[in-house]
Amino acid sequence: MPMHPAEESPADAPRRPPVLVRFALWAFAGVVGLTLLWTQASPWLSYPVAAVSHVALEQVAPMWVRSVHKRPGLIEVDTTVEVVAPQSGGRRGEVMLDADPGRYAFGLPIFWALLLAAWGAARAPGRLQRALLGYVLLLPVQAFSLVMYLLMQLVGATGLDVRALRVEQWQVEAIVYGYQVGVLVLPTLAPVLMWLLLDRKFFTDVIVHGWKQSLQAKRRPAARESAGG
Template sequence: MRRLSPLTLFVLSAFGWILALTAAWSVVSAWTSYPVGVLSHMALEQGAPMWVRQVRLSPGAMEVDTAISVPVAQAGGRRGEVSIEVRPAHYAYGLPIFLALVLAARGKGRLTRAVGGYVLLLPFQAFSLTMSALMQMVLAAQTDIRLLRVAQWQMEAIIYGYQWGSLVVPTLAPILLWLWMDRQFVSDVLVRGWRGALPVAPS
């Protein structure tokens, strides 16, 4: 029986670890993502003080009371200030992906890399969460730059930041971080495995 190549073993192991760790992470994500909310809280208060009145953070949720007032339907023309809620764990699912890659690569120092990766991923996850909160405010104001009191380019920057933060960063950041932290394994196993799988050109 032919033995599986190191590259194949890594792929199968990583897939199995992702399934197992994602299931475990879904149970504790409210707590592991709490620091993400703390960083986002700080970013919102420092970066958008003209919009943010108060941020309330609890495990699993972050509520933002804003200074953005919009007309309230069936309220006689009165206006109400917008409140939004975002979930820090919604953009923190890259953690089990990163941990799965670290465990599948084996080798020494896995605990150190796991802890270091968790800390290094927090700013990326906070960026995604912050952009999601800002995007909700923009949508609540119906993208009215006069109501938001911002320039057109600032609103477009929020929209592009939200797209990157929701579609690209949560998945790409953990993979790139692992490639950097486990670059010796990548060079010895993955690169050599890919080269070995390439068809040999006829002479």
């Protein structure tokens, strides 16, 4: 009879930590190690984020975007919005935006670390396919975060001036709200949700099952003490 992935054989129990502990250790080590690697590889791995953001900016803000320039580790946007340049005697200049796409794609090593932890905890198969699929599926989310950051830069440069931006007040408020969600929430939440989506069988069969087993193991001594008393 095959053993459930989360169960331990009697011979293995003294030598191997519980599956939840193994998963947590692998996840911690994976986040640290992959984040260090990410700092070196992000200019190239995040370049597709800049490419998707380029297309999005030209579609959602054509009245503001004059041109977009990209290279690994940097996206620059020339805008048509004019503001008074500081210490220029009242002269006006066009706003230029820039950002590092890797700053808004750091959820990728978190996602990969969770996949690595699943493999380390229970040798779950299909890691490479999920890693590549997750990379592609996270691109739109990361591009949203980058676009919201750039648009918030533009809004901030005008001091929330709807006349300079040539939009309605509700549109400025939508950008502020989108910035809060896209920059402060999604970069860390999206990779976890993506992992739960792509690895839900492992999560259900191993993590949830292991958690239930640990609860049952804690309840047994209390039940015996209660029966003995």
